Amino acid sequence: MDPRWRIIGKLWRIRSSLPCVGHRIYKIDKCIFVGWSPVRGLVDVLRPDILVVGAGISGLMAAVKLARLGFDVLLAEKGPRLAPASSTRNEGWLHAGTYHANSIPDRRRAHGVAKGCALGFLQIKTLIPEAVGSEPAIALVREENRAAEAEDRWLEFSIPFKRVSVSDFRSRLPLLDHTLIYRAYLVRDAAIDSRILFRFLSAECNRLQVRTILDCDVRLKNGEASRLVVNGVEMEVEPSVTVVAAGPWTGDLLGGLDFTVNVRFWKSHILYGRSLFSQNFFWLDPNECTIINHGETGVIGLNEDSYPVVDLNATVDRSRACSVLEAAARCLPSKVGELESYSSFACIKVDIFRDETRRSLDAEVLEFGGRVFCILPGKLTAAPHACDLLVQKVLNCFDDHRGRFFRPWDSPVE
Known part of the structure; x- marks a missing residue:
């Protein structure tokens, strides 16, 4: 039997079990992964421009941005769905820099x-306005000194804010214990x-023909050749560039190289239940609560x-979840009964150890060997x-001696 037909038989078995999304699935028929094509000939290796490992917010956003520049992107996700883990296990708070400035x-x-x-x-509000709540948030402060420091930093960092009068914030947040509040500000943060x-980013991946594989185990080897294992079937991948956006699995993946x-790893707890009011608010003070509303939740x-x-x-660590409940009860004493009915969940976040006790929130892109990058957005x-x-x-890896889009001060990549 012609060996090409044995390869084609293997291809059909892979095709029937391979969990893929995106309309580039037709490429599997033409043996991009394994098999034979009259156009491409017999191949047993996939050679995308860029392999992105991890389909959370960083991986999806990176895949979209790189594919928009014309790169052939392959996106591989360990889990059974897009946007796993902390990408969706959070308060749904779109920060405008207000909180972290302080x-x-x-x-x-x-x-x-x-x-x-x-x-x-x-970027998010411009690109996907329908995902962002229209109601601005209110930032609350307990102490005069903290309020002065907050305003000083906001002015220095060009972060917009507006003081809210006592009568205004009482009308916006009638259930709060107003004796705790020294000052309130209207800020841009939103739900x-x-x-x-993630539906938008997934649709953009489809539109830009990003090939996406779910439920796959990625084994990075030497930065030039890697292996994807899907339902027990191994496929070799030789990307020009590898981007690791795998969150908790970052260390294991890079260890293979x-x-x-x-x-x-850092753990935090969140409560959710029936919304008590429509106004989003957060305290600038430590160990105080944030409430972000999503419709009726x-x-x-x-x-x-x-x-x-x-x-x-x-x-869930019950004692930690109780700490969240206690913080909410302090400022909403009349709603303790309803707050006690809230459900809880925990999420795991990651950072790079920087010899400090606080979790690092720095947006980082680390480079390893010139062709492997690790992204952690914070x-x-x-x-x-x-x-x-x-x-x-990544552009520095491709705008090389072939002369693509070269500026006089750019040095060719050898």
């Missing part, structure tokens, strides 16, 4: 995180519907509640900004 003690780093959030906020956000990255988080853990166990809102940094680095 929550991070180091002024320079606070400016960097706030800037990344502000730039991401504008974001992650369902719409003999690169050491000290990834830390109110979602409550706790400022600075993340704590380090050693594994990816997302089981916050969902900052993902567009982090991906812009990534695009600049």
